[in-house]
Amino acid sequence: MIAKVIVDVPSSQTDRLYDYEIPEEWIEIVQVGIRVIVPFGPRKIQGFVVDIVSESTFEKTKPIIEVMDVVPILTDELIQLGEWLSEQTLSFRLSAYQLMIPAALRTKVKKEVHLKTERQKISKEILPLFEKENKIPWEQVSKNNRLLKVIHQFVKDGFLEITYQVEEKGKKKTERYIKLASTHLEIEDIPSRAVKQKEVLSYVAQHKEPISVQALLDATNTTRHVLTTLIKKGYVQEIELEVYRDPLAGTNYERTEPRSLTAKQTEVITPIWESLEGEAHQTFLLHGVTGSGKTEVYLQSIDKSLRAGKEAIVLVPEISLTPQMVQRFKGRFGSKVAVLHSGLSMGEKYDEWRKILRKEVQVVVGARSAIFAPFTNIGIIIIDEEHETSYKQEEHPRYHARDVAIKRGQYYKCPVILGSATPSLESYARAIKGVYNLLPLTERVNNRPMPAVNVIDMREELRQGNRSMFSQVLLEKLRERIAKGEQSVLFLNRRGYSTFVMCRDCGYVATCDHCDISLTYHRTNHSLKCHYCGHEEKMPNTCESCGSDHIRFFGSGTQKVEEELTRVLPEAKVIRMDIDTTRRKGAHEKLLTAFGKGEADILLGTQMIAKGLDFPKITLVGVLAADSMLHIPDFRSAERTFQLMEQVSGRAGRHDLAGEVIIQSYTPNHYSIELVRTHDYDQFFKMEMSQRKMGLYPPYVFMVLINISHVELTHVINVSEKITTFLKRQLASDTVVLGPVASPLTRIKDRYRYQCMIKYRNESGLRETLREIQQHYIREMNQGQLQVSIDMHPYIFI
DNA sequence: AGCACGCCGACT
């Protein structure tokens, strides 16, 4: 029998199936979906078995060396899905499969040199290497060419051997447990004076299951000594048992019961349940305003799925995967829930994933990659905040979780729910066209009003002589809240202290040496940072260009706002949340908990506070610079502005106290800002669609972005031009090929970046054409200088 | 990605 294997070598030349002989004794063991170790040239490497056939068309197949899994780690469905995914995203099949397994299972191959003979036969030159052991790691000799030569000679002579050890990165965690020994000794045999021994033994005897050492010692209030004696005497034995790392250890979840649904909720849940029960796949777009009770619809739909003996996947954006969010699912479904997100350690992720594989849980709540959860009987897939761009992976394979969800939904004939208060234009357009089933949920539960939104014209403020970043109204409202003991949230989509640093005399702006971007001043360590490559330098005292000391800061980031706040509102206690204050593990939660406990009056932050925050005392939300996103050269900037403003507004007045929103803007009449006032999504959709139609942007067309980068500017331009010309020749006449143009960020990390863009409606041969481009530049890309990356349906254009 | 093979310039 022959196993078709995808080998663990990420390159386009090896992105195909390799045939390996299944040794007679493993015919029963080798199955589709397991990992194996196979010989590959002179090396041995890992591979995924994706098919088993009776014979190979290849002449000399080598046998499989080792089997890595007893149970398949990829289901047939996932293997198919990976093939589809690699075709869709133009990436390697291997990369697709690696997405589906936890990092802990990714193997590292350790290369070693082994001594195979008596030391006397080895030359003096390399003898010292084997002083301690008969093997040394390859890294110890790989840098030394002289040594390599000698080693190669000895390998030829058979005195040394080069071996490849395949190791998994993650380990299963084990703990020591105590159970009764199989040799039945009677408790009466213990001398009566050994009171503690008797006590411990009877405790063990009372419990059927093995008990962890620590638990036993705690329960019997004794020390390790007594236990050791019992083990020595042969009454009990110590065993190692595999345990799960519990990322949520110590947290207790309050059980919640299904709430009775409102009439509106019932109306939207009915078709979902019908799809579930009828096993008829459908994609639903649940358009529910903030506070309309979308989550309860999710929960009861999941419950329905579980009752039908099926599983559920729930995706939420990474940043909103807060304990608050997890709590809602754990509260309802308890231990049936696994949680997957980037905050977990590699081991924790591995454990959560194994619970899914072993069917110990039926619900998974996680960020983007949780869409690949290895369930085999999915009853429902939910994507919350479906408009979030974080569902698109921005590195290869550049997939969108929404597409994967629908693909899996079709396979399992189950409903897929896309939920959002501000759906992406693409999804809403599809819903209107009838491709998705639109489920509007336009009223808030208990008829709570949407927060009142007040847009402040900052030009007017300026005219009245207010040059600060807080409008009169905002300041007044902030003071009011502090006086009343209520809380406020201030939002600014920019971290650091200032956006750029300029010399007043000559106009010189400090820029990064490696990127074409101005540096941001960070007050905390008095330095200038590049937000793209991480480069950091000391803040100069004089202008680098003219030597003047009139260096000034322009624009403001969260750090500056924080400083300003303490100046104008000295009585306010402020918590700042941005990447800089939340980088440390757990910092995010700590700051939120502090705010929740009322330890601060104002929460000041970037993007990350726009979602999921739900504190009863927040009654004021202020957006300091609503335009900051609007003027980014990206066709989605208006959409993002509207979504963000709506999202942020949703933080206010979620409970008994009414909420209020202040939006400061220099372009208050732009529809993306003005329509937030009335929370009018439909109107926004209409306006934005007409813009998209005029500019020929999605959802009217599909896009492909090709990024080309190289250290040499002339070469980038050259390659980009060739690619564009090729595309124009190959593609349909109604397809638009734009470029090549310099990327908005022309240089990052010393590499020049150009791009070509494709806008198309129908293009059957597109993927083949793009594959040809990839194929054509393989050589040059392998050599390391050139990068050509293709992004289907891009979200980031810089 | 590695690794071997093979073809040219520079040195014992």
Place this chain on the structure above:
DNA sequence: GTCGGCGTGCTC
């Protein structure tokens, strides 16, 4: 002559 530089092509 040979050592070692890197370009080229293969891995079931």
